[in-house]
Amino acid sequence: MARSDEILLRMEHVCKLYGPNRAEAAAMMRAGADKEAVYQATGCTVALWDVNLAIPKGKVFVIIGLSGSGKSTAVRCFNRLTAPTEGRVLYGAQDLREMDRRDLLAYRRDKVSMVFQSFGLMSHRDVLGNAAYGLEVRGVPRAEREKQAMKYLAMVGLEGWEHQSCDQLSGGMRQRVGIARALAGGSEVLLMDEPFSALDPLVRRDMQYELLKIQHKLKRTIVFITHDIDEAFKMGDTVCIMKDGRVVQVGTPEELTVRPADDYVRSFVGGADRTRVVSVSNIMITPSSIVRVHDGAEQAIREMRNNGLSSVVVIDDELRLVGMLSIDEALRARQTGQSIADALHAELVTVAPDTRIADVIPAATEAKLPIAVVDEENVLLGLVTKAAILAALL
Amino acid sequence: MNFFDFPAFLRLDTAAIDGAVRGFAVRAAGPLSAIKAFLAGLVRLTGLLLDFIPWPVLLLLAGALGWRSRRSWKRGALYAALLGLIGALGLWELMKVTLAVVLASVLIALVLGIPIGVLISGSERANRIIRPLLDTMQTMPVFVYLIPALLLFGTGSASGVIATVIYAVVPVIRLTSLGIRQVDREVVEAARAFGSTRWQTLRKVQIPQAMPTIMTGVNQTLMMAMAMVVTTSMIGVRGLGMEVLNAVNRIEIGRGLVAGGCVVILAIVLDRLTQSIPGGKKGRGNGGDSNGAER
Numbered sequence: 201m202a203r204s205d206e207i208l209l210r211m212e213h214v215c216k217l218y219g220p221n222r223a224e225a226a227a228m229m230r231a232g233a234d235k236e237a238v239y240q241a242t243g244c245t246v247a248l249w250d251v252n253l254a255i256p257k258g259k260v261f262v263i264i265g266l267s268g269s270g271k272s273t274a275v276r277c278f279n280r281l282t283a284p285t286e287g288r289v290l291y292g293a294q295d296l297r298e299m300d301r302r303d304l305l306a307y308r309r310d311k312v313s314m315v316f317q318s319f320g321l322m323s324h325r326d327v328l329g330n331a332a333y334g335l336e337v338r339g340v341p342r343a344e345r346e347k348q349a350m351k352y353l354a355m356v357g358l359e360g361w362e363h364q365s366c367d368q369l370s371g372g373m374r375q376r377v378g379i380a381r382a383l384a385g386g387s388e389v390l391l392m393d394e395p396f397s398a399l400d401p402l403v404r405r406d407m408q409y410e411l412l413k414i415q416h417k418l419k420r421t422i423v424f425i426t427h428d429i430d431e432a433f434k435m436g437d438t439v440c441i442m443k444d445g446r447v448v449q450v451g452t453p454e455e456l457t458v459r460p461a462d463d464y465v466r467s468f469v470g471g472a473d474r475t476r477v478v479s480v481s482n483i484m485i486t487p488s489s490i491v492r493v494h495d496g497a498e499q500a501i502r503e504m505r506n507n508g509l510s511s512v513v514v515i516d517d518e519l520r521l522v523g524m525l526s527i528d529e530a531l532r533a534r535q536t537g538q539s540i541a542d543a544l545h546a547e548l549v550t551v552a553p554d555t556r557i558a559d560v561i562p563a564a565t566e567a568k569l570p571i572a573v574v575d576e577e578n579v580l581l582g583l584v585t586k587a588a589i590l591a592a593l594l
Numbered sequence: 595m596n597f598f599d600f601p602a603f604l605r606l607d608t609a610a611i612d613g614a615v616r617g618f619a620v621r622a623a624g625p626l627s628a629i630k631a632f633l634a635g636l637v638r639l640t641g642l643l644l645d646f647i648p649w650p651v652l653l654l655l656a657g658a659l660g661w662r663s664r665r666s667w668k669r670g671a672l673y674a675a676l677l678g679l680i681g682a683l684g685l686w687e688l689m690k691v692t693l694a695v696v697l698a699s700v701l702i703a704l705v706l707g708i709p710i711g712v713l714i715s716g717s718e719r720a721n722r723i724i725r726p727l728l729d730t731m732q733t734m735p736v737f738v739y740l741i742p743a744l745l746l747f748g749t750g751s752a753s754g755v756i757a758t759v760i761y762a763v764v765p766v767i768r769l770t771s772l773g774i775r776q777v778d779r780e781v782v783e784a785a786r787a788f789g790s791t792r793w794q795t796l797r798k799v800q801i802p803q804a805m806p807t808i809m810t811g812v813n814q815t816l817m818m819a820m821a822m823v824v825t826t827s828m829i830g831v832r833g834l835g836m837e838v839l840n841a842v843n844r845i846e847i848g849r850g851l852v853a854g855g856c857v858v859i860l861a862i863v864l865d866r867l868t869q870s871i872p873g874g875k876k877g878r879g880n881g882g883d884s885n886g887a888e889r
Binding site: 279281305306307308309310312313314316317318319320321322323324325333334336337338381385391 | 781785798
């Protein structure tokens with residue numbers, strides 16, 4: 201993970217325990233007992249245990265886990281709707297624990313906003329009244345807050361709906377109101393607690409796309425909770441997998457797929473579509489035979505014969521890709537005395553190493569030759585064959 | 595040992611309790627008479643306001659409210675006609691006297707009851723303390739506190755208001771508390787997440803969301819206040835109740851039926867009209883549908 205990113209929110213050794221005998225339960229947890237055993241022995245529920253997270257500014261950080269994994273509790277620690285039993289939560293250098301009531305109100309009003317699973321809309325207010333709520337409690341005058349709210353309602357595609365009652369909207373539209381309400385305050389952090397889980401799959405896909413579009417424009421810091429691995433990988437720059445109140449692994453979707461920390465992550469990630477996560481650099485092969493562009497046709501033919509290949513990659517002296525030469529073209533060049541530079545296929549499909557496998561599938565089905573992976577200087581890094589793509593799909 | 599006659603070893607000195615209450619009435623005469631003056635004044639003011647309205651206007655008002663509640667002219671005309679019947683029977687003045695006591699009692703019950711309901715919705719401890727009190731108030735026979743009210747405030751409308759409030763305040767407390775507790779948890783969480791103070795959460799979210807339930811409480815409180823009309827006439831509250839009481843004492847069956855019928859008519863009209871007060875979207879929705887016509 202890029203370490204240069206500025207970290208906006210931090211969780212350090214955060215624990216949250218509910219119920220009686222918390223000290224006893226904490227001692228058992230420290231001794232290595234699991235959540236279920238602790239509950240049986242003490243009646244105390246461990247919602248979070250020793251959670252450490254660093255949320256980079258301007259990125260989407262996804263927390264994923266099954267129900268009861270503590271993900272919703274974790275996100276509520278970031279605006280202190282839930283106060284951790286132990287550990288601290290930091291916004292920049294500010295410790296949330298040290299805020300008094302007034303600081304906390306100011307923090308919630310200006311710095312963090314939240315989107316809820318079942319929308320949390322106020323049915324006695326119209327769409328505009330809901331979207332402007334955050335500004336209203338801050339004391340922004342009506343005209344100004346409504347102007348601001350209208351701007352964000354337009355951004356989420358609800359222009360013209362502002363005087364409708366929320367009861368009359370579909371689920372997707374209600375959540376758009378929820379998102380507009382959260383954006384309208386202009387707060388840096390957006391906490392999203394399973395925002396799309398209550399929506400049907402088609403609407404969910406639209407909403408994911410819309411949110412990505414908005415995020416591309418606004419670059420807010422988003423903490424996104426979900427239980428759907430495809431959603432996690434689609435939305436997240438970084439994904440954190442939680443289980444039983446603990447963090448199992450944090451990484452980019454690709455890291456989680458390629459290097460899962462344990463079987464739990466592997467089985468979790470197994471449900472995801474690998475080709476949308478894994479980049480071609482993971483499946484490319486190093487070309488076994490290469491010829492220089494100023495080598496003769498004879499040399500190219502020998503190279504192919506020695507390696508049992510029907511084509512060969514041609515590069516220049518700086519290792520830059522020039523093209524690919526097939527055996528037919530090499531033989532024709534030898535007959536006519538052409539140089540291989542004139543005989544070769546220059547129109548080769550080239551991709552960057554971080555291209556997702558899914559994105560090269562259409563090109564691969566069309567192309568007769570392998571796809572070349574090159575860096576920004578057009579230096580050849582490897583080849584992706586159809587066989588390798590097929591293997592990745594399985 | 596005799597196991598058939600229970601040994602009554604705890605004989606309370608009820609005479610001492612009488613004495614204590616009397617003593618208190620004497621010692622606290624100042625504050626008590628101030629309260630009495632305030633309550634009697636409130637009833638008189640309400641009565642004056644009602645006297646200020648000419649009877650055709652009151653009938654039109656009932657009709658208009660009835661029309662608004664059901665979107666039906668027939669309803670409005672029915673309510674106006676029912677009220678008009680009371681006047682036609684010659685009990686218009688008595689009805690206004692009764693209405694003044696009932697409205698003043700309901701006003702005080704709401705002013706006390708809604709904040710208490712809000713308090714016990716938010717505090718488990720307050721709830722534990724107040725709940726048994728509410729149970730007592732609802733089940734204690736009315737006459738038991740009619741007598742001390744008489745002793746402390748004398749006969750007249752002030753005692754009547756106090757007895758009525760004690761009896762009628764319970765539903766609005768319970769239903770306010772229930773309504774606020776039933777507000778969607780996520781909606782309240784959203785209000786907090788956006789930095790609402792407690793007061794803002796209450797005023798902008800919880801009370802508006804609970805409004806339909808609170809309005810049901812208001813309606814129930816009004817109905818219970820109406821139920822006290824005849825009872826409070828025994829401590830000298832004038833109006834339709836007194837008419838019924840006199841008829842009973844003199845065994846005038848016809849007169850009793852007429853006055854009693856007027857109490858029922860007034861209760862029905864007040865009930866339907868308060869049900870129609872829009873308490874948020876939900877309340878209006880329920881009031882407007884077809885099966886709401888006959889409750």
